[in-house]
Amino acid sequence: MTLPTPPQPLTFPALTFAKLAPRPFLTAHLTSPSGPLRPSGRLPSQPRAPTCNAGSLTHANGSAVVRCGDTAAVCGVRAEILKVDDVAGYEGREVEDGGDEDGDEDGEEDEEERRSEEREPKRRRNDRDDLARLMLLVPNIELATGCSPAHLPGGPPSVLAQTLTQRVMRLLLTGDMIGLEPLRIWFRPTEGAAGATGDERIGGDGGEMEARRAGDEDGIAKAEVKAFWVLYIDVLFISLDGNAFDAAWFAILAALRDTLLPRAWWDADREMVLCSDEVAEAGRLVVRDVLVPLSFGVFEGEGMGVGEEGREEGKGRWVLVDMDGFEEGLCREEGTVVVGEGGRVVRIEKSGGLGVGVGEMTGLVELAVKRREEWMRVLGML
Amino acid sequence: MTDRRRINGPPSGTSPPVFASSLSSKVFPAKRKRAPDELRKIFLKTGLTPSASGSAYLELEPSTPTAAHKSLATKAPALKLTCTVHGPRPLPRSAPFSPQLSLSTRIKFAPFAARQRKGYVPDAGERDLAAHLETALRGVLIGERWPKSGVDVVVTVLEGGEDALWNRGQSSDGGRTGGWGMMSILSGCITVASAAIIDAGIDCIDVVTGGVAAIVRQPTAPPQVFIDPCPADQEEIYATCVVGYLQTRDEITELWTKGNVTLSIDLGFEHLLDQAVEAAVAARLVLIEAIKESTEIKVQTSRIGHPKNAAS
Numbered sequence: 001m002t003l004p005t006p007p008q009p010l011t012f013p014a015l016t017f018a019k020l021a022p023r024p025f026l027t028a029h030l031t032s033p034s035g036p037l038r039p040s041g042r043l044p045s046q047p048r049a050p051t052c053n054a055g056s057l058t059h060a061n062g063s064a065v066v067r068c069g070d071t072a073a074v075c076g077v078r079a080e081i082l083k084v085d086d087v088a089g090y091e092g093r094e095v096e097d098g099g100d101e102d103g104d105e106d107g108e109e110d111e112e113e114r115r116s117e118e119r120e121p122k123r124r125r126n127d128r129d130d131l132a133r134l135m136l137l138v139p140n141i142e143l144a145t146g147c148s149p150a151h152l153p154g155g156p157p158s159v160l161a162q163t164l165t166q167r168v169m170r171l172l173l174t175g176d177m178i179g180l181e182p183l184r185i186w187f188r189p190t191e192g193a194a195g196a197t198g199d200e201r202i203g204g205d206g207g208e209m210e211a212r213r214a215g216d217e218d219g220i221a222k223a224e225v226k227a228f229w230v231l232y233i234d235v236l237f238i239s240l241d242g243n244a245f246d247a248a249w250f251a252i253l254a255a256l257r258d259t260l261l262p263r264a265w266w267d268a269d270r271e272m273v274l275c276s277d278e279v280a281e282a283g284r285l286v287v288r289d290v291l292v293p294l295s296f297g298v299f300e301g302e303g304m305g306v307g308e309e310g311r312e313e314g315k316g317r318w319v320l321v322d323m324d325g326f327e328e329g330l331c332r333e334e335g336t337v338v339v340g341e342g343g344r345v346v347r348i349e350k351s352g353g354l355g356v357g358v359g360e361m362t363g364l365v366e367l368a369v370k371r372r373e374e375w376m377r378v379l380g381m382l
Numbered sequence: 383m384t385d386r387r388r389i390n391g392p393p394s395g396t397s398p399p400v401f402a403s404s405l406s407s408k409v410f411p412a413k414r415k416r417a418p419d420e421l422r423k424i425f426l427k428t429g430l431t432p433s434a435s436g437s438a439y440l441e442l443e444p445s446t447p448t449a450a451h452k453s454l455a456t457k458a459p460a461l462k463l464t465c466t467v468h469g470p471r472p473l474p475r476s477a478p479f480s481p482q483l484s485l486s487t488r489i490k491f492a493p494f495a496a497r498q499r500k501g502y503v504p505d506a507g508e509r510d511l512a513a514h515l516e517t518a519l520r521g522v523l524i525g526e527r528w529p530k531s532g533v534d535v536v537v538t539v540l541e542g543g544e545d546a547l548w549n550r551g552q553s554s555d556g557g558r559t560g561g562w563g564m565m566s567i568l569s570g571c572i573t574v575a576s577a578a579i580i581d582a583g584i585d586c587i588d589v590v591t592g593g594v595a596a597i598v599r600q601p602t603a604p605p606q607v608f609i610d611p612c613p614a615d616q617e618e619i620y621a622t623c624v625v626g627y628l629q630t631r632d633e634i635t636e637l638w639t640k641g642n643v644t645l646s647i648d649l650g651f652e653h654l655l656d657q658a659v660e661a662a663v664a665a666r667l668v669l670i671e672a673i674k675e676s677t678e679i680k681v682q683t684s685r686i687g688h689p690k691n692a693a694s
Contacts, residue, residue, distance in 0.1 A: 057462075057494060057540065057541055058444075058457045058458070058459040058460065058541055059457075059459060059494055059495065059496060059497055059541060063494070070432045072430070072431075074492070074540060076492065076493065076494030077494075078493065078494050079399065080396035080397060080398050080399065080499065081396055081397050081398070081399055082392050082394070082396045083397075086392075086395070087392065087394060088393075088394065134392060135389075135390075135391050135392045135393075136392075138389050138390070138391035139389060140493070140502070142492075142502065144490075145464070145466070145490065145538045146431070146434060146466035146467075146468060146534065146536030147431060147433075147434075148431075148433040148434070149433060149434065149468050152468060152534055152536065153488045153490060153504075153536055154488065156387050157387045157388060157502075162387050165388065165389060169389060230391055230392060230396045232493060232494075232499060234492065234493040234494055236492050236538060236540070238430060238431060238464050238538075239430060239431040239432065239433065239434075239437075240433065241432065241433055260454070262399060262401070262454055264399065273399070273400070274400055274402040274405075275399040275401050275402065276402060276403075277401040277402070277404075277453045277454040278453065278454070279453065279454055282454060
């Protein structure tokens, strides 16, 4: 709007109006006779279409660039090695039988009688505890990239950045997306000799896995976890126009699905972990579930007063899904619904008001399920 | 000095993976396939961050396409930079009076930008680069037109040139070749920041672009001057020179040379400088093209009245 326009003294461009009186501006849009429509042209329940480009960064094990409207984020997942010897007070869990030393009431004998599928939830819980205790997932969200005028570098991370990081961390851990098994680096005595020479061990991966599995069940070969992969998950915002959480999460999800972990083994002679640089031998990280958040805000219209026809205008309450920066500035009540496979509700966060009841929340969960389909299509899973 | 505001990972620290192939003495030879005076392909686009006054993205392709690689250790990195410009805007009331536009530049590497994971706290190298960038840009801005105002230029390095490959990173060679990658990054930073400043509509006396040239050892022939050296090419470099150059005024706003420059004619400082200027002139063509493109889009959207968000 920089071109010289003929002077029109009594009208303003929409942009000026939005800046001068944002609340009536948004109310006017939502109460327009043609139905509620947001300034961006979206329906209140219509999220922005995401785009995703995975695997574009060279130095990251997995990466993704995600754009939702004017919000764009880059996520890089970087895997580094944590030796168990370096962990203070590390006590190895018996991985094979799923028993734990944390003092559960189940004895060893009961444990053996159980079926493996019965043990599965417990193993998952143990894995989740270990992930959290060893701090194997390290997400950080950086907003201070000049992604919006409110976020300039040169200070500690903003409150928003810290909150986002913590929320992402919690969802990563409670959502049970990543198992511990792909992050374990094993020492297998039988293959130690072969591992040391490094170059000759090509194409033996399948057999080796078999060998380990067999060894595990018999308990003969003393396979031992010597190290873990630590995933540093860094999200940088290139551009921020509202709904940072959804964009950050989507970037993380896409980057994790893109993550390639090199085949790694413990070299007993060198007492260090070595990796194979063959792309063919590297393993894709398994992401168990696609958790999809849907953030929303509740806008309460006010301030329009009595309209020309005598009816009261601007009263109402709208649930706006996937808000942009302008709308975020006007909504006090905000929240997020996270759904997983089959419409499983993983997490609900909401704060700031009483506008959303059970009925609205049910509707939002349905929207989130739809949003999940959209994301999966973008990720190429549907 | 643990940073309690971020998540730091295991307290005992972690180590980057070591590839078994890097322990053997296999060294990949230098492989520059470009001609000595040929630049890498430049991709430049403005307007990536709508909420900033100006923004730009620059990418320099790796010399060898990554898809061809079968090894995780020898993937060739590209150079990827984003830049946002905020302002000019009034300085805070507490700031002392400044008759000119006060420029502040920041360069930050993403944690995944280089082979070594970088922390979030700015290190000396980043501050050094930012100071060089500030020098390069200060010479083009017409600062008198904005008294009592400030402008922030923020460059984020998403992927940076790397000094050595994995294979060499462990060897004794690593230390000697250190630091050359920074020179290419600075050259890219100058170009991308220039594009973002123009996108922000800040008055400049000319368009500044960055160029870099290096004296490179040849295995069989005498050393030669290459423009736009790429760290992934595994060249052995004697000296590098970066310039920020204004073509129409034939002026240099920033000059940074490092290494051993001999006094001979075809390898001397003058020649190296000329070649760096050459590179800057070539980058200028791309920059002008990108600006034209984005200006056309801007004009079009303002004509049809683009329903832009009011978020500021």
